Amino acid sequence: MEGSSLMIKDYPKDSTPRERLMTEGAASLSNQELLAILLRTGTKKESVLQLSNRLLKNFEGLRLLKDATIEEITSIYGIGQVKAIQILASIELGRRIGRLQYDDRYTIRSPEDAAKFVMDEMRFLSQEHFVALYLNTKNQVLHKQSIFIGSLNSSIVHPREIFKVALKRSSASIICIHNHPSGDATPSREDIEVTKRLVECGKLLGIEVLDHIIIGDTKFISLKEKGYV
Incomplete structure (x- = not known):
């Protein structure tokens, strides 16, 4: 009973x-x-x-x-x-x-892979969205999270919000992505400053920032390929 x-x-x-x-x-x-x-x-x-x-x-x-x-x-x-x-x-x-098959997770091997993962979702957004992809040691996507919505600048992109999730998810690395509603993916001065700030914070925490990708209309720019990561 x-x-x-x-x-x-x-x-x-x-x-x-x-x-x-x-x-x-x-x-x-x-x-x-x-x-x-x-x-x-x-x-x-x-x-x-x-x-x-x-x-x-x-x-x-x-x-x-x-x-x-x-x-x-x-x-x-x-x-x-x-x-x-x-x-x-x-x-x-x-x-x-x-029994979950972790090998089924999306694997990112290049900037093209990262851009493809979010392109359809982000290319037509009317506001800027800053998204972080959290990866494991095999560069598989563990989690995707929108961190904030609005114009990108160093005063509102708080590293603590980005890396707090990375620590919670035991991420080995992250990829930062945001869109330009204008469709022009050319990085701005703020984009570059924010990227450098996040890379430095990642080094301190032991969580590598692999790239910061800007999404335009069917096009993208990798700040790693531009030498800023």
């Missing part, structure tokens, strides 16, 4: 697995705590953390739990069908994430 007397909410707020996940991140939690979040409640005689610990001991850890059936999980006192389904669904999500 599934009890409801000792719930996560009954613990001191700053010590619950949920609170720790929000403040410290999911990676800081033990397997027992992560399971406790899924289970939500314990039994009349034990807390949810005690229940999650007993579940792990029964299956000798995650190795056997990942292959458990719903019948095997519900045979544990305190775990009914709803809790078992939640556990199995979470295990399957983890399994699918583990």
